[in-house]
Amino acid sequence: MGLMTFLRNRAGYILIGAIGFAIVAFLVGDAVNVGKPFWAESQKVVGSIDGEDISIDTFGPKVDQSLAQFKQQYGGSGNAQMQAMAVDNVWNGEIATVLLGKEYSRLGLTVSGDELFDLLQGSNPSPLIVQYFGNPQTGQVNRAEVIASLKQQAKNPQLKQQWDMLQAEIEKQALQQKYTNLVRNSVYVTTLEANDEYINRNKLANFKYVALDYAGIPDASVKLTESDYSDYYNANKARFESPAETRSFEYVTFSVNPTKDDSVAVRTQVEKLAADFKTAANDSLFAALNSDVKVPYTYITKGKLDPALDSVVFNLPAGSYYGPKFSGNSYKLVKVVDTRFSPDSVKASHILIDPAKLGGVDKAIKLADSLKGLIQGGANFATLAKQYSVDGSKDKGGDLGTFSRGQMVPEFENAAFNGKPGDLKVVTSQFGVHLIKVEKQVGNSKVAKLAYIEKNLSPSNKTKDAAYKKASGFLAEVKENNFSELAQKKGYTVGVADKVTSSQGFAPGLDNPRQLIRDAYAADKGDILKEIYQMDNAFVVARVTGVNPKGTLPLEAVKKEIEPLVRNAVKAKLLTEKANAAVTGAGNIDQVAQKLGKPVNPVQNIVFANPIIPGGGQENKLVGSVFGSQPAKVSKPVDGERGVYVFSVDNFINPAPLANTYKQKEAMMQAIAQRSLGSAFQALQDKAKIKDNRVKFY
Structure with a gap:
């Protein structure tokens, strides 16, 4: 009976609990069934931009692509700084995409079908169309080639995907240009503003000053109080905004x-390695297996090696041995396998054939040989490149331009540099089978093929x-x-x-x-x-x-940083009192200088827009005060960046009146327009709610 009574009294609570449990079980069960727990999605969020979550699933591949571009641009395998650059680059792009996309929608900015047609194949092509289909010399777009490529989409899924991406980027650029024009056209410069700018850049001031430098008071003699810190902080709060x-x-x-013992151990290891290297049967294999730094086994030009080796090695005949030589933080050992004279650069074209699409390398080589025969029989290389090549250069008839050693894979490089102009060569590389046409060779200098070993001095x-x-x-x-x-x-x-x-x-x-x-x-x-x-x-x-x-940093966070500035502010008060005493009763700047025991410094031809004092650096407050003063009057003390100043204006030289404000306005509008676009985007970011979780992933 006790159990039944308990159940009757608690039936409501039990029922509610059971229903709640069933709902949770349903959600969890459903999530588990599809392999994605409902809490897992939140763990994938790199950040949130104005209510839109950015998933690592889409963000990550973009970072990888950006990092690959940076590696190609700057070289190297990518370090922490390059990775951070790539992450920032993609994040800023995501912010721009979300915020500008909403702004385009709010403003009603769109790209119509007619506009898109014109950008793709009309008389006003997009810069991207010019880039891919334009003549490098004339910049003219081959419209027939564009139309032909668009028609081929139906038969080529890969080409369609490329066109979809290109079209999306063209629309994006068009919208960005419309928004840019909208912002820039909102900028206006009045005649008064144009005249003020002209005067600020051309009116000259000649004056004399006396300076009391902050450095004249020892830092140790200035005791800072909490009030000194808070006074400076409150007067300069705008400086402490953290974005x-x-x-x-x-x-x-x-x-x-490495310790001294480490150095001895590495030296012993290198000496043994050097002895084995001298007698190695296969120089290139031995070097590849034992070197900490991999150098391609191909011909290189003078200037590519460490300076400690370069001049020596390139004066040695084939078969010579050099090393071990310690430079930087490593030992170097070199065998000169061969030397010869070779072109400095080569201009070449190629047709790249993908063996995977033809059923193997043998069939790809057979096709390349057939194309070689056609070209030798009079067929046009560029036409065949457009038809058969899978490389991006096919749109330019296979033209790769002019390149020097080290820019191509070894197989391709050897064929291009060892041949002669007019040669047609078939080679296989990691990218596929190439039919190469050597167009032109430029220059002639000594190159060397080296077996190279580098052993780092490591702990x-x-x-x-x-x-x-x-x-x-x-x-x-x-x-x-x-x-x-x-x-x-x-x-x-x-x-x-x-x-x-x-x-x-x-x-x-x-x-x-x-x-x-x-x-x-x-x-x-x-x-x-x-x-x-x-x-x-x-x-x-x-x-x-x-x-x-984010936001205004508290005083404690900046206290150490502002200490020198606070100290100068306290010194400024002390020196201002001293300067005021000297100014009192003085009829001219020379009398002030005499009282202070300081020299008078003459300054000529200072303009308001460039407040630099010769020998004294930038002094905005001093120059601003000068242009707001009357000639022949002793000023009140002015606390500047490096000290406290008292000055007297000799004269001002006004420029000729601005006859036509049009050019002045135009120059100012261009400068303001460039700033306004960045300001508009910053305003969008300030207004939006942005949550950045990147630190959890990178």
């Missing part, structure tokens, strides 16, 4: 640079273990409130990184700080980060010293 959340941290590095495991042990000991002993004190006690140097953004790819003194920055953003102020971070040549232990939110 994004930042973190500050301090850190200690534990070096893992031993013993050295790394010792550094890691020190870092571990410090991490185990350090507390939130004694980081600097403990480091100083142990003789370690404390590094500081201030105002680090979440996407930043660098930090002062740290070569690979991304994981450290990510962890700092998951920590609170004062936290010791629990991980020992490995950099290229050091282990690092860090502590978060500041968490600065």
Whole structure:
């Protein structure tokens, strides 16, 4: 009976609980069934832009593509800074796409079908159409070629995909241009503004001044109070706006640079390697297996090697051996396999054939040989390239332009540089089968084929273990409130990184700080980060010293940064009192100088728009005060950037009246229009709600 009574009294609660559980079970069960729990989507959100979530599934591939472009542009395999650049590039693009897209819709900006037709194949082609279908010399677009390519979409899915992407980008650029024009056409410059600008840039001021430098008061003699800090902070709050959340941290590095014992061990290893290298049966294979730096086994020109080797190696005959030579941070060993004279650059065209589409390399080579025969029989190379090549150069008849050594894969390079103008050669590379036409060869200089070994001077495991042990000991002993004190006690140097953004790819003194920055953003102020971070040549232990939110930074966050400025502000008060006493009763600037015991400094031909004092740097307040004063009068003291000034204007030289304001207005409108576009986009960002979670992924 007790159980039945309990159930009757609690029936309502039990029923509600059962229904709730059933709903949750349904949602969870449904999510599990499709392999995507309902909470998983939130874990994929890189950020939110004005209510639109950006998923890592779409964001990640764009970052990879951007990083690949940066690698191609700047070279190298990509470092933390390049990765951060790529992430920022894509993020800014996402912000622009979302915010500008909404703005286009709000303003009613569209690209009509007729406009798109004109941009694709009409008399006013898009710059992208000109880029892909234009004649490089004349810039004229081959309209028939555009139309033919558009018609081929139905038969070529890959081509259709390319056209869809190109069309989307053309529409995007057209909308951006409309928005740009709309913003620029909203700019207006009045005649009064044009005249003021002209006067500010052409009216000359001649004056004399006496200066009391801040450096004349020792810093140690100035005791700063909390009131001094707060007065300066409140008077300059606009300077402390932070556009994004930042973190500050301090850190200690534990070096893992090679020791003397490491150097001896590496030298011994290199000497043994050198002995084996001299007698190796296969030079190129031996070098490839033993070198820390891979150098293509192909002909190279003078100037490509380390300067310590370059001049020596290129004066050696084939069969010579050189090394080991230590330079930079590595030992180099070189065998000169062959030398010859070769063109400096080659102009060539090619037809690239994809073996996968023909059923194998043999069939691709057979097709290339057939095309070679047709061309030798009088067929047009460019026409066949457009028909058979799978390379982007086919739209230019296979023309690759002029290139030097090191720009093409070895197989292609050897064929182009070892042949002669007019040759047709069939070669196979990692990209497929090439039919190459050597158009022209330019220059002639010595090249060398080298078997090259480079062994880096790196720390031993013993050295790394010792550094890691020190870092571990410090991490185990350090507390939130004694980081600097403990480091100083142990003789370690404390590094500081201030105002680090979440996407930043660098930090002062740290070569690979991304994981450290990510962890700092998951920590609170004062936290010791629990991980020992490995950099290229050091282990690092860090502590978060500041968490600065977006917006106006509090006084505590900027106190250390503004200390020199606050000190100068206090000095300015002291020097202003001294200057006021000297000005009182003085009839001219010479009398002021005599009272202060300072020289009079004459200044000629200063303009308002360029407030630079010769030998004194930029002094906006001083120059502004000069142009607001009357000649022959002693001024009140002016506190500037480097000191307190008292001045007297000799005269002003006015320019000739501005006869025609049209050109002045036009120049000002162009400058304002360029700024206004950035300002308009910034205003959209300020108004939008943007949440940035990139630090969780990169």
